Amino acid sequence: MKLIIDCFGGDKSPAANIEGALLALENHADMSLVLTGDEEVIREELKKHSYDGERIEIVHAPDVITGEDKPTDAIRLKRESSMMKAISLLRTDKEIAGMVTTGATGALIAAATLRIGRIRGIRRPAFCPILPTMTGDIVGVCDSGANVDVTAEMLLQQAIIGSAYLKYAYGKDRPRVALLNIGVESEKGDNLRKEAYGLLRDCVSINFVGNMESRDLLSGKYDLVVCDGFSGNVLCKATEGTAMELLKKLKEQIYSKTKYKLGAMLQKQMFADFKDMMNYQNYGGSVLLGCEKTIVKGHGSSNATAVKVCIDQAYRMSGGAMNDEIGAALKALEPKE
Amino acid sequence: MKLIIDCFGGDKSPAANIEGALLALENHADMSLVLTGDEEVIREELKKHSYDGERIEIVHAPDVITGEDKPTDAIRLKRESSMMKAISLLRTDKEIAGMVTTGATGALIAAATLRIGRIRGIRRPAFCPILPTMTGDIVGVCDSGANVDVTAEMLLQQAIIGSAYLKYAYGKDRPRVALLNIGVESEKGDNLRKEAYGLLRDCVSINFVGNMESRDLLSGKYDLVVCDGFSGNVLCKATEGTAMELLKKLKEQIYSKTKYKLGAMLQKQMFADFKDMMNYQNYGGSVLLGCEKTIVKGHGSSNATAVKVCIDQAYRMSGGAMNDEIGAALKALEPKE
Numbered sequence: 001m002k003l004i005i006d007c008f009g010g011d012k013s014p015a016a017n018i019e020g021a022l023l024a025l026e027n028h029a030d031m032s033l034v035l036t037g038d039e040e041v042i043r044e045e046l047k048k049h050s051y052d053g054e055r056i057e058i059v060h061a062p063d064v065i066t067g068e069d070k071p072t073d074a075i076r077l078k079r080e081s082s083m084m085k086a087i088s089l090l091r092t093d094k095e096i097a098g099m100v101t102t103g104a105t106g107a108l109i110a111a112a113t114l115r116i117g118r119i120r121g122i123r124r125p126a127f128c129p130i131l132p133t134m135t136g137d138i139v140g141v142c143d144s145g146a147n148v149d150v151t152a153e154m155l156l157q158q159a160i161i162g163s164a165y166l167k168y169a170y171g172k173d174r175p176r177v178a179l180l181n182i183g184v185e186s187e188k189g190d191n192l193r194k195e196a197y198g199l200l201r202d203c204v205s206i207n208f209v210g211n212m213e214s215r216d217l218l219s220g221k222y223d224l225v226v227c228d229g230f231s232g233n234v235l236c237k238a239t240e241g242t243a244m245e246l247l248k249k250l251k252e253q254i255y256s257k258t259k260y261k262l263g264a265m266l267q268k269q270m271f272a273d274f275k276d277m278m279n280y281q282n283y284g285g286s287v288l289l290g291c292e293k294t295i296v297k298g299h300g301s302s303n304a305t306a307v308k309v310c311i312d313q314a315y316r317m318s319g320g321a322m323n324d325e326i327g328a329a330l331k332a333l334e335p336k337e
Numbered sequence: 338m339k340l341i342i343d344c345f346g347g348d349k350s351p352a353a354n355i356e357g358a359l360l361a362l363e364n365h366a367d368m369s370l371v372l373t374g375d376e377e378v379i380r381e382e383l384k385k386h387s388y389d390g391e392r393i394e395i396v397h398a399p400d401v402i403t404g405e406d407k408p409t410d411a412i413r414l415k416r417e418s419s420m421m422k423a424i425s426l427l428r429t430d431k432e433i434a435g436m437v438t439t440g441a442t443g444a445l446i447a448a449a450t451l452r453i454g455r456i457r458g459i460r461r462p463a464f465c466p467i468l469p470t471m472t473g474d475i476v477g478v479c480d481s482g483a484n485v486d487v488t489a490e491m492l493l494q495q496a497i498i499g500s501a502y503l504k505y506a507y508g509k510d511r512p513r514v515a516l517l518n519i520g521v522e523s524e525k526g527d528n529l530r531k532e533a534y535g536l537l538r539d540c541v542s543i544n545f546v547g548n549m550e551s552r553d554l555l556s557g558k559y560d561l562v563v564c565d566g567f568s569g570n571v572l573c574k575a576t577e578g579t580a581m582e583l584l585k586k587l588k589e590q591i592y593s594k595t596k597y598k599l600g601a602m603l604q605k606q607m608f609a610d611f612k613d614m615m616n617y618q619n620y621g622g623s624v625l626l627g628c629e630k631t632i633v634k635g636h637g638s639s640n641a642t643a644v645k646v647c648i649d650q651a652y653r654m655s656g657g658a659m660n661d662e663i664g665a666a667l668k669a670l671e672p673k674e
Contacts, residue, residue: 134586145519148527182482182570190485190567214571215578230527233519234551234568238575241552246583249471253611259603266600270590 001030002095003294003314007037008064008082009103011301014038017102018045020307025055027308028315034089034096036061037082061085065103067300071110087111090293097318098294100285100310102302109146112288112295119161119323121330122290123151126158126229127297128165129236129286132277135220140166140175142226144286145233152195155179155226159206160329161289162224168322169287169313175223178212180231186211192228200226205329214238243278281306284313294318338367339432340631340651344374345401345419346440348638351375354439355382357644362392364645365652371426371433373398374419398422402440404637408447424448427630434655435631437622437647439639446483449625449632456498456660458667459627460488463495463566464634465502466573466623469614472557477503477512479563481623482570489532492516492563496543497666498626499561505659506624506650512560515549517568523548529565537563542666551575580615618643621650631655 005021007014014037021033032055035042039060046056063081065074078084083103090099101108112125126143133139142162147154159177166175179196181189186197188211200208212222214235227235254260264271276282285298285306294317298310342358344351351374358370369392372379376397383393400418402411415421420440427436438445449462463480470476479499484491496514503512516533518526523534525548537545549559551572564572591601601608613619622635622643631654635647 134582148519180571182485182567213578214575215581217575218579218582230519231568231571234517234571235575238551238554238572239579241550242555242576242579243583244552245471245555246580250611253607254604257607260607263600263603263607266596266603267591270594270597274587274590 001028001097001315001318002032002034003311003318004034004036004086004089004096004099005307005311006082006086006099006101006103007035007042009066009101009300010298012303013102014041014045016302016304017307018042019049019304020302021311022049022051023304023308024311024315025051027312031055031315032057033311034059036086036089037064038062059085059089065107067104069104069107071104071106074104074107075111075114083107084111087115090295091115096293098296098314100296100298100307100314102298102300102307105145105297108295108297109288112291116295117292118290119292119326119330121327122157122161123154125288125290126154126161127286128162128289130170130283131217131236131239131280132283133220134218136277137220138170138283139217139220139222140224141217141232141236142224142289143229143232144236145229146288147229150192150228152192152199155192155196155228156199156203156333157290157330159200159203159208159224159226161326162226163206164322164326164329165287165289165317166223167325168319169284169316172223174207176209176221177206177224177226178209178222180214180225180227180235181211182213184211184213196226203333205332240280247275247278282309285310287313287317292323338365338434338652338655339369339371340648340655341371341373341423341426341433341436342644342648343419343423343436343438343440344372344379345398346403346438346637347635349640350439351378351382353639353641354644355379356386356641357639358648359386359388360641360645361648361652362388364649368392368652369394370648371396373423373426374401375399396422396426402444404441406441406444408441408443411441411444412448412451420444421448424452427632428452428454433630435633435651437633437635437644437651439635439637439644442482442634445632445634446625449628453632454629455627456629456663456667458664459494459498460491462625462627463491463498464623465499465626467507467620468554468573468576468617469620470557471555473614474557475507475620476554476557476559477561478554478569478573479561479626480566480569481573482566483625484566487529487565489529489536492529492533492565493536493540493670494627494667496537496540496545496561496563498663499563500543501659501663501666502624502626502654503560504662505656506621506653509560511544513546513558514543514561514563515546515559517551517562517564517572518548519550521548521550533563540670542669577617584612584615619646622647624650624654629660
């Protein structure tokens, strides 16, 4: 199994990406990695660690894509960037099964859509981030922003690729799939939701359990939520944002009075556990599903552990079985002759 | 000022609605109220309180609309319900300026849309709930679910009616209006968002400050967020749901160990303040804006205080000045001759 790691573009790049890559390498004896980025800088960074040099390859890419680059410009003008080099090798090198990056999302979606082939039958790739639920489990949201305009058929495809992903990357058998809607009743929502509801209900390859209201995302009742990229983006960011704002406010309150601070000292472990549970770095990156090859997008602020988790994720998804299962599910939807 | 109160349909109806009505009556000497619902039950309930009988009128309506009633059936078959009677009087009685209900949302939207006239020029009425921010302020979300399919022009109208609402009901001068989007840059989002961005930017009657990502709803940087009813619904419910799930989880954690419980005893006042800040009952109902008359929808679980706050809200909005201001802003948008 060969994976390619974009070593630049994140807030803690390249140190975190390289350390994360070496941590992942230790975990999987049959894995080898290609690192893209400024070769000299990568070599300097590698010197700080001991590792199996036989399983590491460096591809020089002096340029870096930043959040300021327009996606279309990034593709056109920054061919020598660590991300575009990685995309280009992912496209051409048959041996490379997947890629991990912590770089700019917009440029990644644009490049992946244009350069990396889609699984046969898939209309558009979709993002699927993973969030921790309050029951200690996880929930995937597909799509979280790759496609703002979708059709009912695309929502069904997102259910299929998301289900396969949760099975192969997280060991969930027949994940419970819900459709994001403004009410739980089957007739709720606009025409898109009503049409999608029928398609999801009738698809035997997935385990559709009905509509979900956004308030229930963290309830642990669902494994995968299917939605258009606009409302999926609103859902994920509102959930994360509220959690962050609330914890910030709580901290502020605790620090406002000595009595509260004393109380918090007794709860030190509790807050540490809480923070750990809410820490996205533990749950892996957001995966761009539907492509022929694996693409994992780690958070921009990923540390070494987060990068390692992303690589582990890519490893689990890249065996071929996941895409075969998606292919079979799509084939089953084709009209019988 | 005469307002009509639907006394049934909420979880704590009619007791909470009637007590809330009498509390509001004490607050506003120039206000009189019409109560709809089963007259005998209302009279029994009124006996428990002392009040100015001259300013209370009862309109008998033996039937009640429940969450199980389909909106269209509710309008057609439950004409004798407390909500439909209230809507019908609001429509015909020139003296009645507004209405407060804690009953079913779907039936209310359908009845209000069909029976109550809109402000001249307004395409569709829109819901505007109020949420508490982490800075101790409030933020309105318009629309939160009345219209799932909208146009850019409708989003602009929502900005105008929402701004006037925040001015008259909450004393906010030139409220900061944001457009809900998947990124803050002006070119973000689908065609609807791009078109709406231009209209909002060019409208002199409102104080448009740009796009907002859902994670910033509680930041205190915005007074009003404009969005389609689908993503607005996702936004509000995700925000409320996450806050509730998080506090529930925190409570569960605290109760899991004696040490944590001891800590929480020191923080008793802090958690009480926190709960109070998050309590929607303090912030009033969700208002259906754009109608010729005021319609306030209190939460189904509203207690007497929440009902009182809703009536206070309706009182502040119903003087005529708010709708005049909306009319003027709409007129300013008309092409010059």
